[in-house]
Amino acid sequence: MTDIRNSTAIAIGGFDGMHIGHQQLFRALDEKSTIVVIETGYANLTPKRERESFSHYPLLYLELNEIRHLNGEEFIAFLKDKFPKLQKIVVGYDFHFGKDRKYSFNNLKELFDNEVVVVNEVTLHGDSVHSHKIRAKLQIGDIVGANAFLGHxxxxxxxxxxxxxxxxxxxxxxxxxxxxxxxxxxxxxxxxxxxxxxxxxxxxxxxxxxxxxxxxxxxxxxxxxxxxxxxxxxxxxxxxxxxxxxxxxxxxxxxxxxxxxxxxxxxxxxxxxxxx
Missing domain, CATH: 2.40.30.30 (Riboflavin kinase-like)
Structure with missing residues (x-):
């Protein structure tokens, strides 16, 4: 079993669906990497541990309530405690963290003393890929469209x-x-x-x-x-x-x-x- 404490890079997000936008983040990871899943309670495309079917990287699940109260410095300290060898953090362009989601990737770059990779918006046929759009497609029966966004x-x-x-x-x-x-x-x-x-x-x-x-x-x-x-x-x-x-x-x-x-x-x- 992989020891995630040896990970040198992590990708952070909700990752419900493990869709093509999420996969773009994973491409920026290194060999020794972990996917950090923030569980918000809303995941119903890949609920519980079903995300593990769509990546070869180990996954660490964190409950939102476990970290939502942290300020920026506390959040970085929390990550460093989980990943002592951390050298790279990968997030999406719309990533927010900390109390009241007041911190963005810009704060992450200021607070983290190593590399921060921000992955730009992923689009398909001119439409941005998001989990809520996949849910909307499924609810109108657009399976082909949902599958295109998912990548599976x-x-x-x-x-x-x-x-x-x-x-x-x-x-x-x-x-x-x-x-x-x-x-x-x-x-x-x-x-x-x-x-x-x-x-x-x-x-x-x-x-x-x-x-x-x-x-x-x-x-x-x-x-x-x-x-x-x-x-x-x-x-x-x-x-x-x-x-x-x-x-x-x-x-x-x-x-x-x-x-x-x-x-x-x-x-x-x-x-x-x-x-x-």
Whole structure:
């Protein structure tokens, strides 16, 4: 296990999503580096320790309440205590710290006696990349746009729960998940890739997010595997590729089943195209 006290460089930020803007900060790090994550309580793109899937650097998590009261000098002393060999601090252009967020990167440069690297705003097609914009895209079903900002597919990890019990019998078999700590994208049907338990590979799939308004009205996060029936024991990971259609009420289970098979055909075609 890496001893972060030997780190000579750190990147500091909230890093929810570990998106392409964050990755630009990480490129400025050295071989012996640590990513310092400030936990604000708002992370729902990569909640808890999910950020670790998107970087080879070790991550140190700090609760905002642990440092928000510090003045500039105290903040630097805090960092030096955590990282005795610290020579470089990497932050974004909009980084603020200390009590009432009154200190910026300019203060960091004044207070820290080694190198401070400030990474400029990262844009994509003329639009600045921020976590709140990714959340907004997900909430309108713009998965392609959200994934472009993320630099990877939006991914939700969930634990297995019981479904309605009618899927396999009257519709199609699905894996039903619970993942309350994640931001759910807009209600609807999606082209997805799903990984089961500890498998290394993803299965082509079609997934539904939303309330089952045709049946009992309950909320569901469920995935149907396209390449054959699989057995999920504990958990699954859904990687969102694109939006197929909005959630809507059908007049009968037969009508719903027809729509589902159309969704399956759409997802199969798109995923086959992506694999070419």
């Amino acid at each position: 597919n939006y991914t939700i990890k969930g634990t297995l729960v019981s479904g309605q019990g009618i899927g396999k019998k009257e519709l199609v078999a699905t894996i039903n998940l619970e993942a309350k700590e994640y931001l759910m994208p807009k209600e609807g049907v999606y082209v997805t890739l799903t990984r089961i338990d500890d498998e290394e590979h993803f299965h082509p799939s079609v997934s539904f997010v939303g309330h089952r308004i045709t049946t009992d009205g309950s909320f569901a996060l469920e995935s149907h595997i396209l390449d054959g029936e699989v057995i999920c024991k504990e958990r699954a990971t859904i990687s969102f590729v694109s939006f197929i259609r909005e959630n809507r009420k059908f007049d009968s289970l037969d009508e719903l089943k027809k729509a589902i098979h159309k969704d399956i055909a759409t997802a199969s075609k798109e995923l086959k195209f992506l694999q070419l």
